Amino acid sequence: MAANDMRLVVVGAAGRMGQALIRVIHETEGVTLHAAVGREGSAFIGKDAGEIAGVGPLGVPVSTDPLQAFLDAEGVLDFTTPATSVTFAGLAAQARIVHIIGTTGCSIEDEEKFKAAARHARVVKSGNMSLGVNLLGVLTEQAARALPATGWDIEVMEMHHKHKVDAPSGTALLLGEAAAKGRGIDLASQSVRVRDGHTGARPVGTIGFATLRGGSVVGDHSVILAGEGELVTLSHSARDRSIFARGAVAAALWARDKKPGFYSMLDVLGLSR
Numbered sequence: 001m002a003a004n005d006m007r008l009v010v011v012g013a014a015g016r017m018g019q020a021l022i023r024v025i026h027e028t029e030g031v032t033l034h035a036a037v038g039r040e041g042s043a044f045i046g047k048d049a050g051e052i053a054g055v056g057p058l059g060v061p062v063s064t065d066p067l068q069a070f071l072d073a074e075g076v077l078d079f080t081t082p083a084t085s086v087t088f089a090g091l092a093a094q095a096r097i098v099h100i101i102g103t104t105g106c107s108i109e110d111e112e113k114f115k116a117a118a119r120h121a122r123v124v125k126s127g128n129m130s131l132g133v134n135l136l137g138v139l140t141e142q143a144a145r146a147l148p149a150t151g152w153d154i155e156v157m158e159m160h161h162k163h164k165v166d167a168p169s170g171t172a173l174l175l176g177e178a179a180a181k182g183r184g185i186d187l188a189s190q191s192v193r194v195r196d197g198h199t200g201a202r203p204v205g206t207i208g209f210a211t212l213r214g215g216s217v218v219g220d221h222s223v224i225l226a227g228e229g230e231l232v233t234l235s236h237s238a239r240d241r242s243i244f245a246r247g248a249v250a251a252a253l254w255a256r257d258k259k260p261g262f263y264s265m266l267d268v269l270g271l272s273r
């Protein structure tokens with residue numbers, strides 16, 4: 001560990017993303033694993049975070065005490081559950097540190113709490129931390145702006161592993177928001193998130209979502225722009241969770257010298273306008 005390394009806490013340390021984060025921190029210059037936090041009652045409490053993540057012992061046991069973990073830390077990487085992320089947002093704000101939130105399935109009320117916490121913390125939140133998906137969002141906005149709603153229908157399709165608990169995915173919603181922005185419409189009132197039975201014809205100008213779950217798929221997303229006699233498909237396929245973990249670590253380093261505020265990966269990657 002070098003003296004100026006950014007001291008990061010991984011919460012949800014034994015989870016799929018928690019382990020990917022520990023591996024990426026271990027191999028990335030400029031950051032160090034300061035502490036690891038797990039769920040009270042988890043079988044991984046007290047175990048070495050590096051052993052769990054498969055990189056060998058790091059001398060950082062998984063604890064259940066976020067207050068202790070956040071002491072002297074500079075940033076928290078959080079891919080857990082909505083309620084857990086809301087709790088950690090309050091603690092990160094108290095500690096005045098960076099909070100990177102990858103958790104999806106959050107409600108409007110949760111989002112308001114994250115924004116309140118961002119008055120004191122530097123919060124970066126995104127439904128997808130990869131460079132590729134954030135570029136796909138920019139391309140989706142452009143395509144939706146260029147192809148008129150009268151002739152072109154937009155559908156967002158996603159597939160994830162069988163363990164995923166929220167739908168549509170955070171990424172699908174990010175892409176839907178990008179399409180809605182390109183069209184100049186409000187996604188919440190113009191989206192069709194489920195279809196079943198006699199639905200009637202597709203309402204013009206809506207944005208549809210389709211959700212698939214199965215196996216070990218890390219995350220596949222397509223935005224389909226369907227016209228008369230032609231289709232434009234923009235897609236991204238995640239092959240490895242390290243793409244999200246690398247994005248999260250890059251976000252923490254980016255936020256290190258920023259003012260308190262609520263930021264997205266578009267800010268981190270220089271893709272916001």
Ligand SMILES: NC(=O)C1=CN([C@@H]2O[C@H](COP(=O)(O)OP(=O)(O)OC[C@H]3O[C@@H](n4cnc5c(N)ncnc54)[C@H](OP(=O)(O)O)[C@@H]3O)[C@@H](O)[C@H]2O)C=CC1
Nearest residue numbers: 012014015016017038039079080102103104127128129244
């Ligand atoms: N934005 C992005 O780029 C990405 C976002 N995600 C999102 O990240 C989230 C996590 O995904 P994934 O890693 O696959 O899920 P996992 O279920 O594998 O991991 C979540 C972890 O959080 C732990 N946890 C739950 N409650 C607490 C608590 N109170 N304190 C500490 N730890 C807690 C869980 O412990 P236990 O198992 O013991 O309950 C588990 O280890 C999801 O919302 C997913 O959609 C995922 C990939 C990329």
Ligand SMILES: O=C(O)C1=N[C@H](C(=O)O)C[C@H](O)C1
Nearest residue numbers: 104127164169170171218219
């Ligand atoms: O739960 C996952 O695994 C993933 N969740 C995020 C989402 O909801 O979009 C990002 C990625 O697709 C993996």
